[in-house]
Amino acid sequence: MSTIPGTSLENPWGSLGLASQAPARDTSLGQADFLRLMTEQLKNQDPLKPLQNAEFLGQLAQFSTVQGIDKMQGALSSVASVMESDQTLRAAALVGREALIETDTVELAAGAGVRGEIAATRAGTLQVEIVDASGATVRRTTVQADAAGGVAWEWDGRDDNGDPAAAGRYSIRATSGGGEDTESLAVGVAARIDSVSIEPQGLVLNLAGLGSHPLGAIRRIG
Incomplete structure (x- = not known):
C-alpha cells in the first residue's frame, strides 16, 4: 500500500501547523x-x-x-x-473664547491681522519684526514699554508698503535695546479657541491659526 510522504496518521494535523494548543489557564488568585x-x-x-x-x-x-x-x-x-x-x-x-499663548509663529489668514503681548524686561522701545516663510522681513514696527511686563502689540496684516501680506506662516521677532545690548524677548499671540480635545494628558486647546496646545501652555484666557 502506498503512503503519502510527510503525513502522520497519529497526528494528521501536525504537518499542517494545526496542532491543538491547550487554552491559557487563569493563574490569578481571587x-x-x-x-x-x-x-x-x-x-x-x-x-x-x-x-x-x-x-x-x-x-x-x-x-x-x-x-x-x-x-x-x-x-x-x-x-x-x-x-x-x-x-x-x-x-x-x-470654546469661542480667546487664549494667549507664548509662540513666535502664526498662520496668517488672508486679510486678517494678529495681536498679542511682548514680555518686556525693562522700560524702553521694543522692536517688532514680522518675517515670512522665506526669511524676508515684511514689516517692522515698534511699541513702547513703560516698565517690565506684558506689552500689547498688534499687526494689521500689512507689509511696510501698506499692502496686505499674503496668507501663510509668519515668524514674529521682538527685541529691546540695540547693538551689543540687544535682547530677544518672548512673544505671545492671542487666538480664538475653536474647539477643545480631551486627551489622556488633559485638555488640549485647538486655536485658530496656532494649532493645538495643551492647557498648561496657555498664558491667559480672556
Missing part, C-alpha cells in the same frame, strides 16, 4: 480562592504544631489588605470618572 486556601490550611494543620495566633492574624491582615486594595481601586475609578466629566464641562465653556 478572594474566594484565598478563603478556600486558608480554610484548607486550618483543616489540615499539624495538631502538634497548630497555627499560631500571630500567623493567623497575619493572614487575616493580608486578606483585609487585598479587600482594601480592591475597594480603593473602585473608589479611584469613580474619582477619575468625576474628573473626566468636570473636564468636559470646562472644555465646553472655553
Whole structure:
C-alpha cells in the first residue's frame, strides 16, 4: 500500500501547523480562592504544631489588605470618572473664547491681522519684526514699554508698503535695546479657541491659526 510522504496518521494535523494548543489557564488568585486556601490550611494543620495566633492574624491582615486594595481601586475609578466629566464641562465653556499663548509663529489668514503681548524686561522701545516663510522681513514696527511686563502689540496684516501680506506662516521677532545690548524677548499671540480635545494628558486647546496646545501652555484666557 502506498503512503503519502510527510503525513502522520497519529497526528494528521501536525504537518499542517494545526496542532491543538491547550487554552491559557487563569493563574490569578481571587478572594474566594484565598478563603478556600486558608480554610484548607486550618483543616489540615499539624495538631502538634497548630497555627499560631500571630500567623493567623497575619493572614487575616493580608486578606483585609487585598479587600482594601480592591475597594480603593473602585473608589479611584469613580474619582477619575468625576474628573473626566468636570473636564468636559470646562472644555465646553472655553470654546469661542480667546487664549494667549507664548509662540513666535502664526498662520496668517488672508486679510486678517494678529495681536498679542511682548514680555518686556525693562522700560524702553521694543522692536517688532514680522518675517515670512522665506526669511524676508515684511514689516517692522515698534511699541513702547513703560516698565517690565506684558506689552500689547498688534499687526494689521500689512507689509511696510501698506499692502496686505499674503496668507501663510509668519515668524514674529521682538527685541529691546540695540547693538551689543540687544535682547530677544518672548512673544505671545492671542487666538480664538475653536474647539477643545480631551486627551489622556488633559485638555488640549485647538486655536485658530496656532494649532493645538495643551492647557498648561496657555498664558491667559480672556
